[in-house]
Amino acid sequence: MLFYRAAVDLSRSTLNYVAGLIRRHRKTIKSPWRRLNPGQQALLVLVHLRKGETLTEIAAGFGIGVATAWRYIREAIALLAHRSPRLDQALRAAKRAGYPYLVLDGTLIPIDRVAADRPFCSGKHKQHGMNIQVLATPDGTPLWTSGSLPGSVHDLKAARIWGIPRRLKAAGLITLADKGYVGAGEHVRVPYKGRDKPTSQKSANSAHAKLRSPGERANAQLKTWRILRKLRCCPLLTGQLVKAILVLQLRESR
Structure with missing residues (x-):
């Protein structure tokens, strides 16, 4: 698999917002050490949602397994959806x-x-x-x-x-x-x-x-x-x- 540099057209404040949600959630559930820190997990989620890259592609890019990438994405989506207005x-x-x-x-x-x-x-x-x-x-x-x-x-x-x-x-x-x-x-x-x-x-x-x-x-x-x-x-x-x-x-x- 080939690797290359890429960009995603989102602001730094959005990244920080998602990372903050993930960081607080990890603290609440007393999560043990993970392969990606909250900022990296937030970036993974935003790239997947914004660019639509497959789990295989995004997992390879961040150096984690496909199942791990899926768990990280599902976790962040649930946290974000909970903040959607009723x-x-x-x-x-x-x-x-x-x-x-x-x-x-x-x-x-x-x-x-x-x-x-x-x-x-x-x-x-x-x-x-x-x-x-x-x-x-x-x-x-x-x-x-x-x-x-x-x-x-x-x-x-x-x-x-x-x-x-x-x-x-x-x-x-x-x-x-x-x-x-x-x-x-x-x-x-x-x-x-x-x-x-x-x-x-x-x-x-x-x-x-x-x-x-x-x-x-x-x-x-x-x-x-x-x-x-x-x-x-x-x-x-x-x-x-x-x-x-x-x-x-x-x-x-x-």
């Missing part, structure tokens, strides 16, 4: 910030599955994946991400499973969404459907799209972490992984 917390923060509206959008995280795994297949995207719901501010900053559901689950059903319409109503927040959320309730505003719409409805749809489109950048920001371009781990870990990346993305965008 839905009620995100809605309270949005209300305090005075946002005129939020943007709700679903995204599919592709997974490495075979054609027989029908529950994971999204008919809309024509590929296997996991459904993640994302709430964002009007400028596209992600506020909250849901757990994961099979890709075959419709966005409206996923939103109801996670209680999004009910909690938006309770918080009194208006949210813009695409036509996949028709029927989500009065606090989730969607475009008009149908052909030969009157001019007023076409104008309303155009304005709706202009307001919603910046908010949909949230999904693109999360997927700058290349690990989300195609997962090769257990699909059930997708939600926790996305929550961990949300915490890192918010740190980077400060």
